[in-house]
Amino acid sequence: MYLARVIGRVVATRRTSGLEGVALQWIQPLDEDGAPAGKALVACAAISSGPGDLVHYVDGREGALACPQPFVPVDAAILGFVEEAVARGRRIGAD
C-alpha cells in the first residue's frame, strides 16, 4: 500500500461490465516528505474521496478485490482516507 493525494477525477460512462458505479480518481503517489513520487495514476475508489484528500491505495490484483465485484480489470484502488500520516515526527501534507 502507498500514500497518495487525490488530484482529480476521471469520468468514463462507457466501461467494462462489473465496474458500473465505481468512482475513478487521479492520484499522485507521495514520498515520506509529502513530495510527489513517480507517475500519477488512475485508481478505483473503495471509499468516498475527492481532490486534495490524502489517501492510501493498493496496487496489483488487490486493487480489483477492493471493488464491489472482485473479478474486474482493475490494478489500483483507494482503500482509505488518511487523516494523519507521520514520518519521523513530522506530519505529511500538513499545509
Added chain:
Amino acid sequence: MFLAEVLGTVVSPVQHPVLAGEKLLLLRVLRPDGTPAGKTRIALDRAGAGVGERVLVIDEGNSGRQLVARENAPVKTVVVGVVDYVALEGALTYDSRTSAPGG
C-alpha cells in the same frame, strides 16, 4: 520479502472494512546495506513494530489474505517481523542493540 525502516504511522478513520482496527505503518524500503530504495510504503502491522525499528515485510496478496483471514481481502503489504540484526557477507550491516532509532 524485504526489509524496511518504520518511519511513522498512518491514521485512517474511513477505510475499507477489512482494515478496521488495523495499525498502519509508514515504511521506507531498504537495500541489504541499509540504504533507502523504492517508494515509501504503508503496511499493516502484525509484529508489534515501533517507529525507528527495522522490520521484515511481505508484499504478496495470498500472504496478506492469510494474515487477515479474509477471502478476497485487498491486503498485501504486511509487517511480519522485527529485525534483530542483519549480516551481509560476514559483516553486520544492522544491529538493533547498537542502532539509534532511525539509524
